[in-house]
Amino acid sequence: MLNMKIDKFTNKMCIWVLATKLKIYVCTTKYCSLSLIMNIDNSTQKHLTQVIRQAPNREWMEQYLDLIEEVIHIGRFENDDPRFVLSINSAKKFSVTINGRYVLSAFRKGRPLVGFTLPYGFEGLSELISRSEMPEFRSRQWKPHAGEVAEKCPYFLAFEGFPERLLTIKQKIAWKRAVLDEMERCDKSPYKRFHKPFLYELVIDLGFRKLSLDEIFYDDYSDEVNSKEIFQEGSVRQVLTKYYERNSKARQKCIDRYGTSCSVCDFNFGKSFGELGEGFIHVHHLRPIFEIAEEYEVDPIKDLRPVCPNCHAMIHRSSSPLSIEELKSRLIRFKAQTDT
Ligand SMILES: [Zn+2]
Ligand SMILES: [Zn+2]
Structure with a gap:
């Protein structure tokens, strides 16, 4: 198991080194080597770069990917789990859905917001609702799926700031409970076709993550006061x-x-x-x-x-x-x- 992991990483390293060398001769865009690292086509990498660059900086993105990793661990999701969808869409949202409902989602209209699904009726919900950043949502409560009671549906609330600091420990436990609830609701997402396996790799393979973010945030250190x-x-x-x-x-x-x-x-x-x-x-x-x-x-x-x-x-x-x-x-x- 461990060997396989190292092998996979070494492969990527080789491709990356190759990419870095090739770049001198063939690269016409800054996305070039990213496509080689991730084995995705040009328009996908461009999209991914645009999505990730909505993050105010690399650390923000790392923290968000860590939250996704937590969802993966809670649910022990494999890349091909039929309930689990990791996607980026045309509105440049980067989301995790379980059985057809967001449990975690980043970015709204270019703003670095992070949305969480939280269970109905937990202590501290009203405080979170008042702090929530999405007045444009007519209803913050999810519509019921089969077998759910409308009033007891979970909430979806979004906040702005560093992803790690948005929820207190108690609130995070509530969020994790909501993730488990969504998992158990049924056994198949209607949106599995939107799942992007390379995003899963980006989250769980830390070496791969580093290479990819190095590429995307390559100029993050450029002048920090005047950039x-x-x-x-x-x-x-x-x-x-x-x-x-x-x-x-x-x-x-x-x-x-x-x-x-x-x-x-x-x-x-x-x-x-x-x-x-x-x-x-x-x-x-x-x-x-x-x-x-x-x-x-x-x-x-x-x-x-x-x-x-x-x-x-x-x-x-x-x-x-x-x-x-x-x-x-x-x-x-x-x-x-x-x-x-
Ligand atoms: Zn600096
Ligand atoms: Zn110097």
């Missing part, structure tokens, strides 16, 4: 956009304090390229963006540092970012080695 264009695609997520807009000032304060030379390697674009490079530099958040709450105010002196794009890419190369000092000491160490 509005990443977030403007499809009017994504007002909170973060506002946050970035507010902080062009923070960026300036950081540069006023630390200058426009890289904090790691000391490279200065103005010195190297003259007028063309004058003032160009990335700004790096020392605290990972996913730790930052909505109300968080950037302290430009404490939280931000100017870095060149090369060093910035190296800082974010591994799953948890390196500190400026760590990268700097590596640079010095390896430079000393190659110089001798």
